[in-house]
Amino acid sequence: MSTIDPRADAKLQNLPEEALQDLWRFRHPEEGGEKLTLEAICVEVQRLYRFSISLSSLHGFYRWLEVKRRIDQREDLVNQVKQRLAENPEVSDAQIKMAGQRIFMAEGIIEKDAKIFADMVKIGQADAKGRREDAKLELQRKGLKLDEQKFALMERKAKAMDEAAEQMKLLKAGGKLMPDAERTAILDKMDEILGLKK
Amino acid sequence: MAANFNPLTIILRVKVREALNFSPGYPKTEAMVLQIVNQLVGGGVDIQELRDAMEWNLTHRFIRSEKDDDKQVLWYITEAGIAQQRI
Numbered sequence: 001m002s003t004i005d006p007r008a009d010a011k012l013q014n015l016p017e018e019a020l021q022d023l024w025r026f027r028h029p030e031e032g033g034e035k036l037t038l039e040a041i042c043v044e045v046q047r048l049y050r051f052s053i054s055l056s057s058l059h060g061f062y063r064w065l066e067v068k069r070r071i072d073q074r075e076d077l078v079n080q081v082k083q084r085l086a087e088n089p090e091v092s093d094a095q096i097k098m099a100g101q102r103i104f105m106a107e108g109i110i111e112k113d114a115k116i117f118a119d120m121v122k123i124g125q126a127d128a129k130g131r132r133e134d135a136k137l138e139l140q141r142k143g144l145k146l147d148e149q150k151f152a153l154m155e156r157k158a159k160a161m162d163e164a165a166e167q168m169k170l171l172k173a174g175g176k177l178m179p180d181a182e183r184t185a186i187l188d189k190m191d192e193i194l195g196l197k198k
Numbered sequence: 199m200a201a202n203f204n205p206l207t208i209i210l211r212v213k214v215r216e217a218l219n220f221s222p223g224y225p226k227t228e229a230m231v232l233q234i235v236n237q238l239v240g241g242g243v244d245i246q247e248l249r250d251a252m253e254w255n256l257t258h259r260f261i262r263s264e265k266d267d268d269k270q271v272l273w274y275i276t277e278a279g280i281a282q283q284r285i
Contacts, residue, residue, distance in 0.1 A: 007285070014284055060238070064216060067237050071220040078224070101266075104224040 008053040012061045015049065022048075024065055038062075078104045163193045210251035213238050215283050218261055218275035225264070225272030228252070255279065 012023070026036040026044065036044065038058050045053050053061075082100045085091045167190045174182065190196075217234035218226060226234070231252070236243050252273070255261040260279030263271050275283075 010284060063238050063240070067234055068220055071234075075221040075224065101225060101272075104221070105227060105230065 007057075008051060009057045009061050009064070011049070011051055012045070012053065012057075013064060019049070020065060020068075023061075024069065027062060074104060160193045160195070164190050167193065206247070207251065209239065210235065210243065210247055211254050212283075214248070214251045214255050215260055215275055215279050218273055219280060219283050222275050222280065225266075225274055227270060227272060231273060 015023070023041070023045075025033070026041050029035050038055050042053055042055060042058060045051065045058070078100045081103055082096050085096045085099060167186050171178070171183065171186050174186075213235045214231060216238060217231045220234065228248075232243060232245060232248050235248060252261065256263070258278075259276055260282050261273055262276050263273050266272055
């Protein structure tokens with residue numbers, strides 16, 4: 001078992017949320033309420049939570065509590081945005097997490113409107129989607145160009161085959177009686193057509 | 199011979215953990231940590247002192263860092279750091 005006694009401000013910081021709200025109200029009472037002095041709160045802490053705390057620790061605790069409340073609000077806002085994004089089936093968990101982090105780190109642009117944040121994220125998404133579509137179109141365009149080149153190549157090959165067939169006919173028609181020079185000329189021509197000539 | 203500790207050094211080490219312990223699931227940049235620590239101590243924190251305090255916490259594995267897609271360093275408190283904050 002640990003024998004270390006937690007610091008008084010750590011004890012305060014680790015009080016349940018409800019107690020933290022009570023302590024906040026001591027310094028920030030609702031309308032008509034009485035604002036307690038730090039000295040009075042020291043007494044209240046002793047009475048309510050059974051430990052003593054110095055004025056300087058209490059002062060530091062209230063600074064901490066103020067920051068905590070602001071960051072908690074920001075986290076609530078981010079959680080609202082994440083919930084809204086989660087309603088969209090096109091948004092992945094990773095995207096939601098990333099958007100949450102970015103918004104959490106975006107300091108005080110719009111502190112209270114989750115809808116505007118969600119809309120901003122959607123705009124960003126639409127932008128990304130647009131870029132993806134553009135990239136897709138570019139790929140399709142490149143594919144089309146490749147198809148055109150392929151078609152032209154096939155056309156050239158077909159033409160070459162036709163011409164080669166024509167030369168074959170001549171060769172066949174000449175038969176054995178064809179003079180060697182003429183036969184050689186036809187074979188040369190065929191090599192040329194078929195791209196075999198060096 | 200006892201080490202010559204500057205009380206501010208020790209305070210900043212604690213405040214760095216305090217800053218990262220707010221919404222611990224969310225990362226914070228160094229600028230955010232500096233801003234929060236300044237709010238906790240009432241301002242005037244030197245960036246180098248803060249970095250020393252962060253380095254000390256990192257060495258003791260009370261905090262950790264990672265880089266995001268933009269190569270920005272993000273800071274988190276560790277479980278050990280959270281436990282340390284309770285004492």
